[in-house]
Amino acid sequence: MRITPVIAYNDKQKTFQPKAMSNPFSTAVLPQNNTLSNVFYYPQVQPNFTGLWLEKNVIRKVTGKLYQGEGLFNGNYIDMLKVGHEQLAREPLDIIKASTNEICSYWHALTLASDVKEGTWSKRYNNRNSTKPLAVFRTLNSKSAKKVFTENLKSLLNPYLNKSLDIPITNKEGKLSLDCIVFDTETTGVKKFDKIIQLASVQVKNGKIVKDEGGIYNELINPEIPIPEGASAVNGITDEMVKDKPTILGVLKEFLSKHMKKSNGVIVAYNSKFDMNLLNNAIREYKLSNSTTTEIERKLIKEKEPHKVLDPFILIQRIHPYLGARKKLSNQYQWLYCKGMENAHDALADVKGTVDVLKYTLYYLSKHRKDKTIPLTMREVLIFQNGGKVENIQIPLDIENCNDLVKFNKSYVRVPLSVDNHFKGFKITNDVLDKVAKEIGEDNVAKIKNKGILNDETSMVRDNGLPINPAETKRIPKTGGFQNRIYTMETNFKEVLSYAKLEGYNEKTKEEIENIVMEESRQYVHKNIIKAWMKNVNPKDIADGNDLPDIEIAKRVMRESQEG
Numbered sequence: 001m002r003i004t005p006v007i008a009y010n011d012k013q014k015t016f017q018p019k020a021m022s023n024p025f026s027t028a029v030l031p032q033n034n035t036l037s038n039v040f041y042y043p044q045v046q047p048n049f050t051g052l053w054l055e056k057n058v059i060r061k062v063t064g065k066l067y068q069g070e071g072l073f074n075g076n077y078i079d080m081l082k083v084g085h086e087q088l089a090r091e092p093l094d095i096i097k098a099s100t101n102e103i104c105s106y107w108h109a110l111t112l113a114s115d116v117k118e119g120t121w122s123k124r125y126n127n128r129n130s131t132k133p134l135a136v137f138r139t140l141n142s143k144s145a146k147k148v149f150t151e152n153l154k155s156l157l158n159p160y161l162n163k164s165l166d167i168p169i170t171n172k173e174g175k176l177s178l179d180c181i182v183f184d185t186e187t188t189g190v191k192k193f194d195k196i197i198q199l200a201s202v203q204v205k206n207g208k209i210v211k212d213e214g215g216i217y218n219e220l221i222n223p224e225i226p227i228p229e230g231a232s233a234v235n236g237i238t239d240e241m242v243k244d245k246p247t248i249l250g251v252l253k254e255f256l257s258k259h260m261k262k263s264n265g266v267i268v269a270y271n272s273k274f275d276m277n278l279l280n281n282a283i284r285e286y287k288l289s290n291s292t293t294t295e296i297e298r299k300l301i302k303e304k305e306p307h308k309v310l311d312p313f314i315l316i317q318r319i320h321p322y323l324g325a326r327k328k329l330s331n332q333y334q335w336l337y338c339k340g341m342e343n344a345h346d347a348l349a350d351v352k353g354t355v356d357v358l359k360y361t362l363y364y365l366s367k368h369r370k371d372k373t374i375p376l377t378m379r380e381v382l383i384f385q386n387g388g389k390v391e392n393i394q395i396p397l398d399i400e401n402c403n404d405l406v407k408f409n410k411s412y413v414r415v416p417l418s419v420d421n422h423f424k425g426f427k428i429t430n431d432v433l434d435k436v437a438k439e440i441g442e443d444n445v446a447k448i449k450n451k452g453i454l455n456d457e458t459s460m461v462r463d464n465g466l467p468i469n470p471a472e473t474k475r476i477p478k479t480g481g482f483q484n485r486i487y488t489m490e491t492n493f494k495e496v497l498s499y500a501k502l503e504g505y506n507e508k509t510k511e512e513i514e515n516i517v518m519e520e521s522r523q524y525v526h527k528n529i530i531k532a533w534m535k536n537v538n539p540k541d542i543a544d545g546n547d548l549p550d551i552e553i554a555k556r557v558m559r560e561s562q563e564g
Contacts, residue, residue: 052415052416054104054108054537054538055108058101058104058105058538059104059105059108060073061101062101062102062105065091065105066082066087066090066091067082067083067084067087067088067090067091067109068088068091068105068106068108068109069102069105069108069109072109072112074420076418077418077419077420077527078112078417078418078419078420079420079421080112080116080117080419080420080421080422080423081421083109083112083113083116083117084113084117085113085114085340087113088106088109088110088113088340089340092338092339092340093106093338093339095337095338095339095551095554095555095558096555096558096559096562098338100539100551103338103551104537104538104539106338107335107338107535107537107548108537110324110334110335110535111324111534111535111537112534114324114325114326114331114535115325115412115532115533115534115535116417116419116422116532116533116534117422117423130400131400131408132321132322132400132402132408133321133322133324133325133326133327134325135317135325135326135327136317136321136327136400136402137400139313139314139317139327140314140317140318140387140400140401140402141400141401146387148273148306149386149387151306151307152306152307152382152386153307153383153386153387153388155305155307156307156379156382156383156386156388157383157388162307162308162379164262165266165308165377165378165379165382166377166378166379167377167378168375168376168377169362169366169375169376169377169378169381170362170366170375170376171375174366175207175560176206176207176359176362176363177206177207178204178206178207178265178266178362178378179204179205179206179264179265179266180204180264180265180266180267180268180310180358181201181202181203181204181259181260181264181265181266181267181268182201182202182204182268182269182351182354182355182358183199183200183201183217183259183260183267183268183269183275183279183351184200184201184269184270184275184347184348184350184351184354185197185198185199185200185275185278185279185347186198186235186237186346186347187231187278188223188225188227188228188231189228189230189231190274192277192281193281194278195221195223195224195225195248195278196221196223196248196278196279196282197220197221197222197223197227197231197235197237197242198218198219198220198221198235198237198346198347199217199218199219199221199248199251199255199347200216200217200218200219200346200347200348200350200351201216201217201255201259201260201351202215202216202217202348202351202352202355203215203216203259203264204265204268204355207359207560208560209352209355214258216348217255217258217259218347218348219245219246219251219255220237220241220242220245221242221245221246221247221248221251222242222243222244222245222246222247223242223247223248224247226239227239227242235346235347236346248282248285249282249285249286249289252282252283252286252301253286253297253300253301256283256300256301257300260304261300266308266309266310266378267304267308267309267310268309268310268311268312268354268355268358269309269311269354270311270312270313270329270350270353270354270357271311271313271329272306272309272310272311272313273306273311276304276306276309279304280303280304283301283302283303283304284303286301287301307382307386308382310358310378310381310382310385311385312354312357312358312361313327313329314385314386315358315361315365315381315384315385316332316357316360316361317402318384318385318387318395318397318401318402318403319361319364319365319395319403320332320335320403320406320547320548320549321400321402321403321406321547322406322408322411322412322535322547323335323336323547323548323549324535329341329350329353329354329357330353332357333353333356333357335549336356336357336360336549336554336557337356337554337557337558338554341353356557356558356561359557359560360549360550360553360554360557362376362381363553363556363557364550364553365381365384365393365395367550367553368393368394368395369392369393369394370391370392370393370394371392374392376390376392376393380392380393387401403547405545406545406546406547407544407545407546407547410536410541410544410545410546410547411535411536411545411546411547411548412533412534412535412536413533413534413536414531414532414533414534415531415532415534416529416530416531416532417529417530417531417532417534418527418528418529419525419527419528419529419530419532420525420526420527421524421525421526422524422525422526422528422530423522423523423524424486424488424523424524424525425486425487425488425493425523426486426487426488426490426493426518426521426522426523427486427487427521427523428448428453428454428497428517428521429454429521430454432517432520432521433445433448433449433454435520436516436517436520439505439506439508439513439516440502440505440508440513440516440517441505441506441513443503443505444500444502444503444505444513447500447501447502448500448502448517451499451500453496453497453499453500486523490518493518493521494514494518497514497517497518498514502514502517536548539551
């Protein structure tokens, strides 16, 4: 028997179209698969950029702080020793009370830490010519992601299915009115078949967190395997802490029946692909180990459908693709609310942070309705999340399925910065080897020289980080292998150094010898000008496409959070 689908996919128009029925979502556009050119996109320094004006007239007007505003400067130079996430964590803002200048100052310190001191994506070769951070490209445009989005849209675009999703997310006063269950896990690792070691959730009713015992779940789980040291270093959970705790099969039935039940609303998880996979793994394992389950239990303990899961991780990237290169919950939270999350990498803390990011994205979508008299429904939000077009959301999606109202060349710019104590990178020179020779031994010095990772006496870059024009000097030797490279990332430099196969010397281990060489190989810029790639933090440029948080929405979410 041939089954005709209710919604048919039009390959040419990349849309789902109804057959003999009226479908309000029939024009929803699927995730696009357009091919980009292979031209390397690299904007030039913008001479009319207002960043230096902003530094003088906004950033430096903020006083009384050590690690942002005027406190960052040593005379006319930004002291990079004061720049960093750890330093900024000591000076969180109360965004409700903060002025626009103070918020800009915080963002400025944040982008100095993320883009200048720890610069990553904007400095790397981009073989896809994507103007988005690589995390955004993988999340929204990988083949596997598009396949999932397409499958999800097949269900979401059918108005006869999932009718429970046709509920408004806001009430008549414009406040969030949704019911949902927000959950998170901590695990033994980040692979598909790792084990859950902490499970936490909070119930949201009518847009507010239920704070009594029935609305909060937080349980350490015994994975029945050793917890790797790397995992413990991230989440702080050790074998000793979970040895007397229940297994996931021991808590799963109660968690699903009392917390993740249908009447509690849609499921919410940040980067839900990972957490939902682990949860469904546990559900499948439960079924295999309990073959005598009743019919009621089988209906209760069943795998969760991905198209019904609300994911702020995806929503925030569609809305704000250029809000920092890092898309982890704690990083996005910091951009939105100008403070770090408390106890990040604790499942319950992450759940509460997820609620705040979710609220921001929902208010943002609600603000961008075409018809303000009609509230958005949960179905419409999920369609947008999966890359579909919603008529009542005035946020067009670009070729990479992100907010087309924000632009790369307005959100990130290369500007001259006056800096002091700026770490430029790692470089091994003859001077470095002369200083460490007695500590590491002549044999190790010879290994470094013979392996070709030693820089020649003439550097390929000036102290300000700009490349030397070959016409300026005849002393630049022909290089090969790793010579004349400067490494900004510690992991890359460690790998290069490992090629020399250094050995322990004079009661020092191999690792200690490598650390001595690394520390002495650090190159710094002192009281000079560099060209830096930075996030534009000027809110006045939002109208032209600068991608920054909506401050008023962020303030609203924090006010509601404090009110409970």
